[in-house]
Amino acid sequence: MNSVNVMIVGVGGQGSLLASKILGSLLLGAGYDVKVSEVHGMSQRGGSVVTYVRAGERVCSPVIEPGEADFVLAFEKLEGARFAPYLKPGGVLIVNTQEIDPMPVITGKTAYPSDILSSLSGITVEAADALALAEAAGSAKAVNVVLLAKLAKYLPVPYEKWVSAIENAVAPRFTEMNLKAFKTSYDQ
Amino acid sequence: MKELLIGNAAVARGLYEGGLGFVSSYPGTPSTEITEALAKYDGLHAEWAPNEKVALEAAFGASLAGKRAACAMKHVGLNVAADPLFTLSYTGVNAGLVVCVADDPAMHSSQNEQDSRHYAIAAKVPMLEPADSAECLAFAKAALELSENYDTPVLLRLSTRVSHSQSAVETGERTVPAQKPYEKNIAKYVMMPANARARHPMVEERTAKLAAFAEDCPFNRVENPGQKIGVITHGAPYQYVKEVFGDTVSVLKIGMPNPLPTKLILDFAASVETLYVVEELDPVIETHCRNLGLSPVGKERFSAIGEFSQATIRTSFGLPEPQHLPADPALPARPPMMCAGCPHRGMYYVLAKKKITVLGDIGCYTLGAVPPLSAVDSTLCMGASVSGAHGFLKASDPEQAKHTVAVIGDSTFMHSGMTGLTNVAYNGSNTTVIVLDNSITGMTGHQPNPITGYNIKGEPAAQVDLEAFCRAVGVRRVRVVDPYDLAACEQALTEELSADEPSVIISRRPCVLLKSVKPKPALRVDAEKCRACRKCMGLGCPAVSMKTGKARIDTTLCVGCGVCEELCAFGAIAKGGDEA
Numbered sequence: 001m002n003s004v005n006v007m008i009v010g011v012g013g014q015g016s017l018l019a020s021k022i023l024g025s026l027l028l029g030a031g032y033d034v035k036v037s038e039v040h041g042m043s044q045r046g047g048s049v050v051t052y053v054r055a056g057e058r059v060c061s062p063v064i065e066p067g068e069a070d071f072v073l074a075f076e077k078l079e080g081a082r083f084a085p086y087l088k089p090g091g092v093l094i095v096n097t098q099e100i101d102p103m104p105v106i107t108g109k110t111a112y113p114s115d116i117l118s119s120l121s122g123i124t125v126e127a128a129d130a131l132a133l134a135e136a137a138g139s140a141k142a143v144n145v146v147l148l149a150k151l152a153k154y155l156p157v158p159y160e161k162w163v164s165a166i167e168n169a170v171a172p173r174f175t176e177m178n179l180k181a182f183k184t185s186y187d188q
Numbered sequence: 189m190k191e192l193l194i195g196n197a198a199v200a201r202g203l204y205e206g207g208l209g210f211v212s213s214y215p216g217t218p219s220t221e222i223t224e225a226l227a228k229y230d231g232l233h234a235e236w237a238p239n240e241k242v243a244l245e246a247a248f249g250a251s252l253a254g255k256r257a258a259c260a261m262k263h264v265g266l267n268v269a270a271d272p273l274f275t276l277s278y279t280g281v282n283a284g285l286v287v288c289v290a291d292d293p294a295m296h297s298s299q300n301e302q303d304s305r306h307y308a309i310a311a312k313v314p315m316l317e318p319a320d321s322a323e324c325l326a327f328a329k330a331a332l333e334l335s336e337n338y339d340t341p342v343l344l345r346l347s348t349r350v351s352h353s354q355s356a357v358e359t360g361e362r363t364v365p366a367q368k369p370y371e372k373n374i375a376k377y378v379m380m381p382a383n384a385r386a387r388h389p390m391v392e393e394r395t396a397k398l399a400a401f402a403e404d405c406p407f408n409r410v411e412n413p414g415q416k417i418g419v420i421t422h423g424a425p426y427q428y429v430k431e432v433f434g435d436t437v438s439v440l441k442i443g444m445p446n447p448l449p450t451k452l453i454l455d456f457a458a459s460v461e462t463l464y465v466v467e468e469l470d471p472v473i474e475t476h477c478r479n480l481g482l483s484p485v486g487k488e489r490f491s492a493i494g495e496f497s498q499a500t501i502r503t504s505f506g507l508p509e510p511q512h513l514p515a516d517p518a519l520p521a522r523p524p525m526m527c528a529g530c531p532h533r534g535m536y537y538v539l540a541k542k543k544i545t546v547l548g549d550i551g552c553y554t555l556g557a558v559p560p561l562s563a564v565d566s567t568l569c570m571g572a573s574v575s576g577a578h579g580f581l582k583a584s585d586p587e588q589a590k591h592t593v594a595v596i597g598d599s600t601f602m603h604s605g606m607t608g609l610t611n612v613a614y615n616g617s618n619t620t621v622i623v624l625d626n627s628i629t630g631m632t633g634h635q636p637n638p639i640t641g642y643n644i645k646g647e648p649a650a651q652v653d654l655e656a657f658c659r660a661v662g663v664r665r666v667r668v669v670d671p672y673d674l675a676a677c678e679q680a681l682t683e684e685l686s687a688d689e690p691s692v693i694i695s696r697r698p699c700v701l702l703k704s705v706k707p708k709p710a711l712r713v714d715a716e717k718c719r720a721c722r723k724c725m726g727l728g729c730p731a732v733s734m735k736t737g738k739a740r741i742d743t744t745l746c747v748g749c750g751v752c753e754e755l756c757a758f759g760a761i762a763k764g765g766d767e768a
Contacts, residue, residue: 011522012524013527024192024354025192028190028191028192028356033355033356034192034354034355034356035320035353035354035355036192036353036354036355037349037352037353037354038194038352038353038354039296039352045524045525045526045527045552045555045631046522046524046525046526046527046730047522047523047524047525048521048522059355060427060428060430060431061427061428061430061431061497061498062320062349062353062354062355062424062427063349063497063498065497065498065499065510066499066509066510066512066515067509067510067511067512068498068510078519078520078522079522081516081519082515082516082519082522084513085512085513085514085515086512087512087513088510088511088512089511089512101730101733101735101742102520102521102522102523103522103523103525103558103559103728103730104520104521105520105733105735106725106728106730106732106733106734107559107560107725107728107734108722108725108733108734108735110520111735112520112735113518113519113520116516116519120513121513122513123513140744
């Protein structure tokens with residue numbers, strides 16, 4: 001792997017910053033130059049949030065533009081569809097099938113679009129009920145590591161490195177639960 | 189050891205390693221984490237000040253006393269701190285003084301897109317601008333030295349993309365210089381006309397010395413000389429240029445945007461066939477080039493609006509874009525909104541229902557302007573709700589006072605609403621001010637303020653008595669309501685709007701995102717009783733929806749605030765149990 005561009009997308013409040021923290025430190029530890037770009041402030045209040053993670057021999061720009069991502073890790077289905085155009089042809093959309101209604105849907109102005117994933121062509125879509133997997137492991141907050149486990153299968157980084165990156169990033173009392181969620185998702 | 193740090197944390201690390209002894213700031217995206225990170229280090233004093241002017245003046249005092257000092261703010265914060273900055277340029281410093289200012293191109297979390305480089309030029313102080321976290325650390329440290337070497341405050345300019353991007357840094361040891369003795373020096377530090385006249389020539393001489401320094405300082409550098417295309421760039425855009433062109437064009441990277449070098453730029457321009465200036469926001473470098481008689485390709489190609497990216501550079505140079513799926517314009521947008529259970533919602537609902545004219549302010553509660561509440565009429569800057577409402581009512585028919593309010597948060601009130609309220613009382617407008625007191629600075633990520641009763645370290649601190657404060661400035665009608673109690677909000681509004689004197693309504697309930705706030709059990713909808721009247725939808729609560737013809741409450745989001753329950757005329761919303 002010469003380089004990898006990962007976009008982590010979701011809804012403000014879903015806690016996707018932890019996923020970028022784990023991924024960033026993992027890739028830095030694997031010897032890559034790494035840049036991670038985060039979103040803070042107003043859009044965190046229930047809006048679409050995007051984090052970029054880029055790794056390679058030398059990374060200049062901290063952002064990813066349409067057609068540049070190898071992976072989009074989507075914490076929510078609609079956000080997965082929204083950011084699918086950021087994938088390179090043949091890129092992989094790893095998407096949590098959870099639906100969180102945006103305000104225009106809540107107010108009934110428009111419907112939550114149905115069947116948005118099947119119309120995406122030229123990319124690989126890997127959908128998972130990450131919320132159910134996370135809750136089975138003990139906490140909805142483990143959605144982060146459930147989705148990272150799907151990504152882990154594509155990246156040439158040994159399983160043990162993922163385990164230690166997770167151990168370093170989460171509070172000790174949540175380590176066991178997160179590792180359980182990661183393994184279940186990885187083995188699935 | 190290499191570690192990933194966001195630019196702001198790297199700035200903090202650089203200041204810490206450079207022996208910083210004092211930091212005072214007011215939170216503002218994208219600058220907030222600088223001060224938060226500094227507060228975690230031992231051996232220095234860190235604090236949240238009520239506003240940026242107080243912060244910079246406090247940092248001046250610390251510098252005067254002989255300790256290296258800093259403050260951090262967002263771009264519009266420098267407007268507030270501009271008063272001390274311009275005269276600090278004249279007094280200079282004792283120990284090093286660095287002012288970190290973070291611009292927000294694309295306005296991710298701001299009300300305008302101003303370019304702070306103009307302040308460096310106008311105040312005649314040097315400015316450094318890093319392009320990644322390693323430079324954030326190095327430049328912050330160097331800025332302290334530069335400040336002492338040239339007897340000047342130094343601006344450290346950041347942007348959202350530099351402040352909030354992580355990249356690798358090597359951290360070093362902290363070196364604390366001996367505290368500089370404070371010596372009384374009236375000619376240097378008392379800026380009355382006679383002394384200031386004597387200091388101004390020093391400012392001009394210093395600028396000339398700094399301009400000479402800019403010619404071969406470590407902050408400006410030429411990369412890959414001798415190519416046909418030459419690009420002068422800075423900060424985040426430097427990274428986009430390198431991303432697209434790698435080492436195939438000559439680059440003059442400007443790390444010191446003020447004062448700009450002359451010979452370095454002329455020599456660079458002479459060494460290339462075509463000269464480009466790629467800068468975000470205003471044509472500062474470009475204007476300097478034109479003043480030197482150069483004709484670079486600049487703003488006619490690279491917009492003064494918004495944030496750049498590698499795609500901007502590709503498009504501007506006519507290079508192809510990568511293939512990708514088309515964006516689907518039919519997908520519903522997901523704008524930010526007030527959280528489920530947000531205490532601001534109840535008060536806004538009542539304001540919208542009564543069709544009140546609302547002069548608003550800066551904070552999470554600016555989101556009261558979005559549908560379905562659409563309850564805010566204006567948002568200008570910190571504090572403008574209160575002072576603006578005063579002017580609005582002085583210029584309106586007296587009847588207007590019966591349906592006009594100012595709405596301001598607790599932290600924003602301490603920042604600059606209190607002076608406006610003093611004006612309301614002193615100059616006698618019949619203004620009704622609503623202080624949305626959620627007991628925290630919310631939007632920037634939960635910083636304490638003088639109303640919360642604790643400081644940046646979480647230690648107990650003096651607490652402003654808001655009711656007593658309002659009375660002390662001359663407002664006699666001051667009352668407190670719970671924004672979860674819609675009837676009480678409506679009654680308070682009706683009574684205060686009809687009063688013939690100024691009033692303050694304190695709408696008090698802590699932010700639901702605070703760890704100390706424990707959610708109540710989620711509410712549920714009895715579908716039998718729901719008449720689908722949509723009244724609850726008027727709240728714009730993300731937990732309440734109506735997709736199936738009846739109201740529905742998302743139990744994973746609902747915190748049981750009970751506002752929709754109060755609103756329902758049919759008793760269809762009740763406490764207890766999970767909804768299927």
